[in-house]
């Protein structure tokens with residue numbers, strides 16, 4: 001899964017380091033809490049001085065679709081807490097639709113341990129209190145780590161507040177770079193990793209796998225004991241939400257299906273996607289086949305020199321795929337899938 005390069009431009013070197021979290025060393029200036037088979041990257045000061053690149057059309061669509069809507073304060077109880085396996089919970093929007101995603105963001109996985117809580121993703125920033133209320137209904141332990149599946153605000157928007165509370169935020173080095181490129185970013189996660197990493201807390205283990213699909217640095221978060229994976233936005237299980245690649249963040253459709261194959265190599269029972277209800281291994285196989293079918297139908301239509309509009313219409317008719325914000329995806333797909 002993924003060649004990895006450290007943010008400082010050096011290739012990952014050396015044998016895997018196996019170093020475990022310790023109760024008294026949770027902060028990222030102590031690298032001893034993560035194991036990485038490639039490299040572990042602390043946020044270097046240079047990231048803050050990177051030139052701000054202009055957003056592409058695709059990124060703007062994401063911004064319009066998600067980030068702008070995040071500024072509205074949510075009304076009413078937007079989410080509920082589900083136990084999905086013994087010791088593993090998710091915070092999910094009550095309404096599994098696009099409107100709720102735009103208001104509240106994606107799923108949050110909650111993994112309590114005796115030494116603190118590990119969260120995967122953090123919804124939009126205004127959802128912080130809602131998330132914390134649900135975590136507190138499970139345990140009085142603090143949130144120690146928040147792993148971000150990727151850079152998009154509907155997953156990462158709440159992380160700054162978690163960081164301010166003392167949690168360490170972890171994301172792939174590639175998506176850390178994506179976050180650093182965003183104009184006016186006020187804050188960046190403390191830790192980026194490349195390739196694979198393991199996190200140990202309170203006797204529990206979490207494995208991180210960096211893959212490329214939805215963005216160039218998606219993270220699969222695997223709980224090997226509970227046999228659960230949080231897969232971020234490699235796919236969504238909300239009917240209204242099509243599979244989306246963010247080309248401006250370095251994603252790709254070929255990678256999308258390849259990485260679902262990588263996901264299938266993990267020994268799991270349930271996958272919690274970034275949006276929508278959890279799915280079984282059998283469901284993931286079906287999703288993988290659908291992604292490949294859409295991809296190859298797209299390639300055929302593209303070779304027939306169909307227009308963007310015709311391709312969108314055909315895919316919507318044949319697969320129910322292509323509703324917003326997928327149209328923002330089609331120009332990039334036309335470049336990639338020739």
Ligand SMILES: [Zn+2]
Nearest residue numbers: 150152214233
């Ligand atoms: Zn996303």
